Amino acid sequence: MTQDVEQMIVDDLMKAIMQDKFKPNERLPSENDLANDYRVPRIKVRNALQKLEEMGYIYSQQGKGRFLKDSQQQIELHLTGSKSFTEKMLSSGYPLKTKNVSCEKIAYHPRIYSALQVTESDEVFKISRLRLIEEKPVALHSSYVAKSTFPNIEQDGAQLRSMFAYYRQMGYMEFTSSASHLSISFPTSEERSMLECTALVPLLIVESNCIAEPQNKVLEYTKIIYRSNSFRYAITPK
Secondary structure, three states: OHHHHHHHHHHHHHHHHHOOOOOOOOEOOOHHHHHHHHOOOHHHHHHHHHHHHHOOOEEEEOOOEEEEOOHHHOEEEEOOOOOOHHHHHHHOOOOEEEEEEEEEEOOOOHHHHHHHOOOOOOOEEEEEEEEEEOOEEEEEEEEEEEOOOOOOHHHHHHHOOOHHHHHHHOOOOEEEOOOOEEEEEOOOHHHHHHHOOOOOOOEEEEEEEEEEEOOOEEEEEEEEEEEHHHEEEEOOOO
């Protein structure tokens, strides 16, 4: 029954938020007011509000209460493969910062090797970059690249921040991608640490590839993890 009451409070507040009954940065009803409305102890209200906070919908200020987050702060992101994330953010005026966090050889993975069109004897390296906007981590990009395609990737990978810029240095100028696959997941402890989010913030995972044109050559297999509450997603029709 306790969980039912707490979930009812969460559902009711979520409905009010979706119906725009609260303005961005407006103070929500106090714990005391909600406890009186629902005729429950304050601890149940506090648990419900903490869950909404962990989900990224509200924030708290010590001694002042809890407030609705401003959804207008979300970044519009076009899910296309013709431009890099760096190009999209900079062309939109966002202060993007990229940190290269790792370059490591991976064990054989059938789906990744198949996407790269390489054999099991090939070496594949994973280059991961953390994307930050206004010093806030918003996405984790991992590019899987075959050594047979880029012989120096083991040495170059630890310094790379833009894969598209690297590919252009290697003589590939135009890019596209085949079908992308979208899924939703909740963060692991490592992802929570890197993306500075709680366990209840869903992650949008986009898996695709990068193909050089007109060579029609697969350059990388890509896995991008986005903090779902940091973006508004635009999918451009063909």
